Amino acid sequence: MNIKKHIPNVITLLNLFCGCIAVVFVSKHNFQMAFLFVCLGIFLDFFDGFFARLFKVSSPLGLQLDSLADMVTSGVVPGYVMYKLLTNNFAFGENSLFPYFGFIITLGACYRLANFNIDTRQSDSFIGLPTPANALFVLSLPLILIDNQYTPWVDIVFNKWVLIAIGLLSAFVMNAEIPLFSLKIKNFSIKKNALQVFFLATSVLLALLFKYLGVALIIVFYVILSVLNNTFTKKN
Numbered sequence: 001m002n003i004k005k006h007i008p009n010v011i012t013l014l015n016l017f018c019g020c021i022a023v024v025f026v027s028k029h030n031f032q033m034a035f036l037f038v039c040l041g042i043f044l045d046f047f048d049g050f051f052a053r054l055f056k057v058s059s060p061l062g063l064q065l066d067s068l069a070d071m072v073t074s075g076v077v078p079g080y081v082m083y084k085l086l087t088n089n090f091a092f093g094e095n096s097l098f099p100y101f102g103f104i105i106t107l108g109a110c111y112r113l114a115n116f117n118i119d120t121r122q123s124d125s126f127i128g129l130p131t132p133a134n135a136l137f138v139l140s141l142p143l144i145l146i147d148n149q150y151t152p153w154v155d156i157v158f159n160k161w162v163l164i165a166i167g168l169l170s171a172f173v174m175n176a177e178i179p180l181f182s183l184k185i186k187n188f189s190i191k192k193n194a195l196q197v198f199f200l201a202t203s204v205l206l207a208l209l210f211k212y213l214g215v216a217l218i219i220v221f222y223v224i225l226s227v228l229n230n231t232f233t234k235k236n
């Protein structure tokens with residue numbers, strides 16, 4: 001029995017397990033623990049592919065498992081978080097259907113994951129925002145609210161209609177034809193990886209200065225920097 005070929009799939013299932021735990025914490029309004037387990041799931045999501053390449057055991061089964069695990073960790077969880085935000089923090093009323101618009105994030109993630117599996121253009125970079133990045137953005141929202149609950153701008157920025165707009169926009173950005181630069185550093189040349197190094201350095205600074213708000217800013221910065229890089233590359 002070749003144990004090595006099962007290691008990546010076990011790691012993928014652990015990602016799924018983290019997503020399931022995150023769902024439970026969201027149901028209990030413990031958004032900090034949900035954020036932690038989604039981060040752990042995303043970490044495992046990176047390493048299942050790493051070990052599959054290391055052991056040369058990539059398989060169609062592994063590809064399908066990876067998408068199914070991501071569907072929970074980076075699809076169901078952020079959609080549920082948005083639903084909870086709209087239901088509890090900005091109540092439309094018990095009989096309102098508007099909070100269910102939060103699950104548009106889940107639908108967008110599902111479509112992106114299915115499309116990613118058949119899109120041969122995304123081997124070294126991404127087209128549209130990856131579902132893990134979108135999940136981190138959405139999971140950071142309730143924590144930003146908690147950290148800044150007595151700040152005047154919170155009521156303006158995080159009203160119920162803005163949250164619905166954020167949900168719709170995130171579903172769109174995940175599936176938009178926007179090329180995003182790869183975060184993979186394939187060699188140790190600073191010149192060839194200047195964009196990645198600049199982004200990572202800025203990300204660390206944003207995270208240290210703004211905590212959970214920094215997480216959301218990092219994702220927005222990633223998209224904006226990619227668009228600027230695409231524009232600059234086309235001109236040259």
